[in-house]
Amino acid sequence: MTAPLHFRKYFNLAFVILALTVTFISAPVKAMDVNDMLRLGLEIESDIRYIVEDYRGNTEGDGYKFGWNRNEIELSMEIFPGENTRGKFTGRYVFYGFSEVDPLTDVAHREYLDPHYFQLDEAFLDVRGFIFDSLDLRIGRHVVTWGTADLFNPTDVLNSRDLSDYLNYAGKVSNNMITINWFPHEIVDFSVTWVPVFKPARLPEHSIRQFLRLDQPLPLHDTTIIPKLMKLVPPGLDWQSIPLYSKVKMPEFNMQNSQVGVKAQFHLGDVDTSVSYYYGRFGFPQPLLVTVEPDLSEAEITLYYPRFQMIGVDAVTSLSWFFDLGVFAEIGVFFPERIQFAMSLPLPKEDLERVGLTTPLLSENLNDPFVKATVGVDYTWGPHVYTNLQYVYGFFDEFGDLQGLRHYLAPAVDVKFFDDTMLLRLAGSLCMSDWSAALNPSFMYTAADGVDLSLGALVFIGETEAQSDHYMDYQKFGMKAAGRSFVYVKARVSL
16 A cells, blocks of 8 residues: 555645646746647636535435535646647546545545545547548547537437536546547538447436435336335335445447447538437446345345447527527437346245246336437527527436436526626526426626636425336436535636
């Protein structure tokens, strides 16, 4: 353990020295143009959040406390070895702000007293005019974004989602990829992206709750199974409280499990449209198997990242003949592999037959093609007000399984005042399938160029428990796995 700790100390020191160097030279660096050899950037952010309820999350009653107390230092560097080449690095150091001290001896170690981690967001090489003048190459760790909708992009599947921070709606997991862009004509361009190794979505800790308790609705076609099971539970035993442990069946790191995306984009007057195709895996895990121990002491769930193919179409335009109203639409047609959910039951065969059950219980959870779509409009009302309204069918984590796709409305209103130094934003998502909602009002003050102060809240509205054992009978933003409501204050400075 000594060597890694020493390495971490030296690495931390080097990162801090580099960040301080950026601070002192950032002013002249900002004035550099694309032909200079080096560009540096620095961003520092403080984020404090306070939980304002105690009935959601992993542990009931564990609320009314600070949920975040973070500081982040983000450093970006671009180097230009030649006229047509660029290398870029973006990394961040994150300090949790909560000590993780258990035995007293931990206070002697900085990594427990002030825990932190380093995250590499980007590290890639760009080559313009690769082989041909109209061909560009990007290789390394990066993110590729598809779609024309605002945040809710059903065709944007090349990178899995990073939902660790609910306020960063656009967060995605960066990955090692190779992207080739071809520009044969000004009205059309093509891109091909190859992803050698699959990376799953990053989930917040509280959302994992839905996979680790048997009291969550199970993906079973036959809704009479659970009542039948209850007849066989021994007196005094609540089978839904059995501890549930998880196992993830990750795809092997071979060529058969690599992913590919192809996109053609067309610029036709005032209309930008594209057609895309993707073959790969869904970033959110699907339940595959639940195994219960014979003594009913515990159970294990096996999760799986299913393969799928997607064909996508999107378009965006501004209606000059109708007040310059912005209109956009995006649709993805998904073709998933067949997934059959199974649950083993350590109960006597004759008891199961008596209530009309067999073991294992089998239920097809995924097979048929399905569609996810977003349609929206946006409009700027003079210099101070911006509005956006989107209809969304299928949220980020929904995949056409038995949990189903739901209908949403996502409105947003931005109001700027005092010479654009203050911004009031009212945004949210309403699930029209169950009338639960997530509200995100915020206020931002720009104290100077690159200096922002923010105050806001994220509030979840809805029933916390499923109303029955039916797999669709829970509320999207109400269930405990959605997270806890909180208020926040943030400060950010960037150079």
